Each structure stands twice: as C-alpha cells, then as structure tokens.
C-alpha cells in the first residue's frame with residue numbers, strides 16, 4: 220500500500236490523516252509532542268469563521284458552550300450585535316478536541332509516532348521522499364510517497380520545501396490570553412470582540428464564554444507592535460477598560476496562554492513535488508477573525524484524499540498535487556483574498572472612523588463583509604456626510620464590497 | 622567602513638536569550654526568525670548560537686517579553 224506521512228497532530232493533521240485513510244493510503248502521523256493538544260494556544264471558538272458547524276464533525280465530548288453570534292465593540296465602545304436563533308458555533312475544550320480528532324485518526328487506522336520532532340526532509344531528484352526525525356534521542360528516516368506538512372505556524376516542512384521561509388513580524392499576531400473563572404458575563408452565548416488602537420493595536424481583544432461562568436479572554440496584537448507586549452496590553456485592559464470592569468472584575472485566572480497566528484493570508488502555493496502543506500502551515504487562517512480550526516479540518520480532508528490518490532497513481536508531482544490547491548481555493552480562496560484586502564483597509568482606518576462605521580453597520584453586514592461578500596451600507600454612509608467614512612466607502616467600493 | 626556594516630558587526634556580537642520561566646512556547650519568535658535559529662521542542666525553546674545573528678526580530682513578537690539580546 221502507498222504511504223503518506225502527516226507531520227503534526229493538530230486539527231489539520233488529524234483531518235488529513237482521516238482523508239488519506241479513507242482514500243486507501245497507509246498513514247503515519249508524526250508529532251513532536253507526547254501530549255497532543257497541550258498546551259492550549261487558542262480562543263477555542265469554532266463554527267463562526269469559514270466552514271459552518273454542519274461542515275465539520277466536532278467531537279461532542281469537547282463542546283463547552285453554544286454560541287449564537289458576537290458582540291463587537293468599536294474603539295469608542297459602540298456595540299454591534301449579531302445573533303442567530305439557533306446555536307451556530309461552540310466554544311470547545313481544545314485539549315479534548317485535538318485529542319479526540321487524533322484518536323479518530325488512529326482508530327481509523329493511522330500509525331502514530333509521538334515525541335518525534337522533524338528535523339529535515341529527504342529528497343530524490345527534487346522530489347520530497349520522506350522526513351528525518353529525532354525520536355528517543357536518535358535520528359531516524361521515514362519514507363513516504365507524499366509528505367504533508369500540518370505542522371502549524373512554525374512549519375518546518377514549509378521552510379525545508381521553500382514554500383514559506385519566515386514570517387515578517389506584522390504578518391503574524393502575537394497572542395496572549397487567560398482562561399478565567401468566576402466571570403460575570405453580560406451575554407453567555409455571544410463572543411465579544413473589542414477593537415481599538417489604544418487597547419490592541421493591529422488586532423483585537425476577545426472574550427469567549429465557556430459556560431459555568433468561565434471565559435477565554437485574550438488578545439492578538441500585530442507582531443511588529445513594539446510599544447508594549449501582548450500580555451501588558453491585556454493586563455491593562457483587564458484593569459482599566461469599562462467592558463472588563465463590568466464583567467471580569469471578580470474573575471480569576473485559571474490558565475495562561477500564548478500563541479502566534481498567521482494573519483497575512485495563505486501561502487502563494489502549498490504544493491511541491493512529493494509534499495504539500497495544510498492548516499496554519501499553509502496560512503489557512505482568516506486574516507480578520509483569526510479563525511483557523513474549521514479551515515484546517517476541511518482543507519485537511521481534501522489534502523489527505525488528494526495525497527492518497529496521487530500516491531496510489533505513483534504520480535506525486537506538483538502538477539498532480541495541484542488538485543488539492545484547486546479544490547480548497549475554490550471553497551475559500553476568494554474569502555481569503557477579500558478579507559485580506561479588507562484587513563489592510565481596516566488597519567489604515569482611524570479609530571474615530573471605525574466608530575462611525577459601527578453606527579451604520581448591522582451584525583449581518585459584518586458577517587457578510589468578513590466572508591468577503593458585498594453589503595448595502597453605501598447610502599447610509601453617504602448620509603452621515605463624514606468625509607473619512609465616505610473615503611473609506613470609496614475604497615470598499617473599489618473592492619466591490621459595498 | 623559604512624555605517625550599516627558597523628551596525629551589522631555590532632549585531633553579530635549579540636545573541637537572543639530566552640527566559641525559560643516566562644516563555645510559554647508559543648513559537649512566535651521562531652516563525653519570524655529569518656535564519657531558523659530557534660528550535661521548538663515540547664518542553665522548551667532553544668536559540669542556536671551558531672545560527673543567531675542577533676538581529677532582534679524575535680524580541681519584537683514575544684507576547685510576554687521573554688527574549689532579550691545579550692552580549693556574546
């Protein structure tokens with residue numbers, strides 16, 4: 220049987236493995252961790268960005284609380300709500316989520332090698348043919364028809380294949396968060412987002428309810444921001460901001476989290492002869508919301524199936540594996556392209572203008588815009604007679620978003 | 622000698638140093654290191670002194686301020 224190696228046992232890797240197994244390949248999942256899913260480096264909200272809950276099979280054991288939508292606070296604290304009637308997403312426990320997805324993959328027949336760090340790839344005539352790992356203190360080489368890099372934001376497979384060398388600081392968000400207990404949340408089924416250059420430059424603060432008075436409270440700031448660290452910004456918010464004082468003044472920290480998030484859109488391409496990338500390694504993270512789990516899972520299933528088919532056909536050239544690029548970009552390519560442009564525009568917009576924008580948008584139009592779709596707010600913006608808001612609308616019109 | 626080469630000479634005398642007690646192994650530093658000088662393992666972050674150029678890019682992105690540049 221033909222063999223596929225998946226590097227990384229996160230949501231991307233486990234979904235890829237299942238996709239490849241179903242299409243008839245032998246699969247080995249390699250992870251440098253001995254405990255998959257730990258430490259948690261995530262806001263743990265799923266189903267609200269990219270693929271909806273119906274398109275991804277969320278392990279039931281991992282579900283913490285249903286989510287119906289969000290409450291967005293503009294820099295001047297003008298709030299915009301979006302809520303569906305029925306739950307349209309969940310907060311999950313990623314410790315359980317990642318572990319269950321991994322267990323599913325192994326139960327479906329994948330072999331696994333934990334505590335094995337990939338150091339290098341092997342190549343023959345320019346085609347990737349395997350990986351070199353350090354495991355039990357020894358170097359080992361493992362061979363496969365296709366190697367899949369599902370190894371996260373700091374992907375070594377991306378570096379070694381040349382698909383992505385390093386990120387520029389502003390291409391990632393530097394994240395810090397707390398899981399908190401004893402929260403007095405005003406809404407328990409909406410995610411709260413807070414924008415503002417004072418509180419979280421080039422990023423946002425999130426409060427995601429987890430049920431039972433618990434919440435994930437975190438921040439992502441632009442990696443290039445040098446005024447303060449992400450932790451300092453979040454601690455300042457918790458101490459001084461009205462929204463935090465109202466809801467979190469009695470809250471206690473029960474876990475701290477750090478993380479790095481690619482926010483510059485997917486890599487130009489994610490395939491080379493004999494290898495491909497998926498999930499954070501491919502940059503499949505929404506440039507505005509920072510959501511990545513759903514994309515990782517759907518793109519992973521595609522990647523696994525295509526890799527297995529190519530392996531069986533004994534033809535693993537870039538042109539064969541390209542089928543994966545074609546399929547996932549058909550689903551999400553336009554959404555990523557548009558939201559990346561929208562991100563750039565929002566980053567250039569002054570806080571005051573964002574407040575004016577918050578006054579004229581509905582939750583529904585925010586959902587449409589972050590999905591890269593056109594919304595009808597142009598006339599309302601014109602009616603404000605605000606020069607800067609109108610200038611922003613002109614830019615949005617160039618993107619065909621209003 | 623041009624000013625830039627003086628600056629780069631100076632940088633080569635520096636080395637990124639991670640405070641293991643603050644570090645939460647988020648890998649932000651490693652993702653932006655232009656020369657892949659930072660190794661990430663399950664339990665710690667390792668700066669490879671033979672690769673690190675002392676450029677300071679990693680210092681900017683650390684969410685908890687765990688990295689400083691020290692003299693070699």
Ligand SMILES: Cc1cc2nc3c(=O)[nH]c(=O)nc-3n(C[C@H](O)[C@H](O)[C@H](O)COP(=O)(O)OP(=O)(O)OC[C@H]3O[C@@H](n4cnc5c(N)ncnc54)[C@H](O)[C@@H]3O)c2cc1C
Pocket residue numbers: 226227228229230231232249250251252255256260261262263264265268335336337338369370371372373374375394395396437477478479480497498499500504509510511512513515
């Ligand atoms: C602070 C923060 C908050 C977030 N909040 C959300 C959210 O609320 N909702 C959402 O949808 N997304 C969120 N994301 C994004 C989401 O966490 C990622 O998109 C998702 O984890 C990507 O999954 P992945 O499988 O591609 O990568 P990962 O989950 O990072 O898995 C990669 C795996 O590869 C392994 N690995 C890495 N290098 C090697 C190597 N050399 N050898 C062997 N193994 C290796 C790692 O140990 C790891 O297990 C957040 C991210 C951050 C940082």
Ligand code: SF4
Pocket residue numbers: 636637653654655656657658659668672673674675676677678679680
């Ligand atoms: S100082 Fe520069 S070269 Fe050294 S580890 Fe940091 S980013 Fe890499």
Ligand code: SF4
Pocket residue numbers: 477639640643644645646647648649650651666682683684685686687688
């Ligand atoms: S950026 Fe800071 S917290 Fe993250 S791995 Fe590097 S040193 Fe540790």
